[in-house]
Amino acid sequence: MQTTCERTISEIAAAKPSSIRVFESLGIDYCCGGKRSLADACTRAGLSLDRTLALLEEADAAPTAERDWADASLPELVTHIVEAHHSYVRREIPRIDSLLAKVVNRHGSNHSEVLQIQPLFSALGQELTAHMMKEELVLFPYITRMAAGSAGFRENCCFGTVANPIANMVAEHEDAGALLVEMRRLSSNYQVPEDGCPTFRALYQAIEEFERDLHQHIHLENNILFPRAIAMERGY
């Protein structure tokens, strides 16, 4: 049997939702970059493996109100992703765009990083809007029909097997993840400059929260929904 150190970050995150907070706080990528073992991830991040294991155990023992989505039905999980995460993304994009416009206007001349972050966030917003539309119009209805055991769920299916659109979605998640990494780098981990106004602070808080939510969103899809949908389709 695999020890926790040998398991991948994605597997640990899918099996124990309490681990997600620990990974977030240590800056360990548990969604797009979660395919490496815990031991490997700690080595790369310069973290003590023993200390990380202790934090994971502590988090696991603490009472939590977080839902374990690993045992939810697939339609239930799809509904949660759309209602909690897709709605959040759609709500936040215009709010962050408008905060960015204000900060660029006021601080762009002294802080060129916001001039660079603005087009990156705009690209991220456009990519995510198109991405969520594909999930909601094509992939998720297919998964929901399949999980409901609807006869002929493959009818009008234009992609052969569910693994094909899933591979596209995973690649788009990686593109979104790369934009987030670049924005984090440009903002020096969302550190508000000394002369930053309250709007600057609100902007960095909003983007950081957006990043946290997107990590959870992608984790639910990459590590739970997609592998289960592929396995279910194989069983038909």
Ligand SMILES: [Fe+2]
């Ligand atoms: Fe999604």
Ligand SMILES: [Fe+2]
């Ligand atoms: Fe997605």
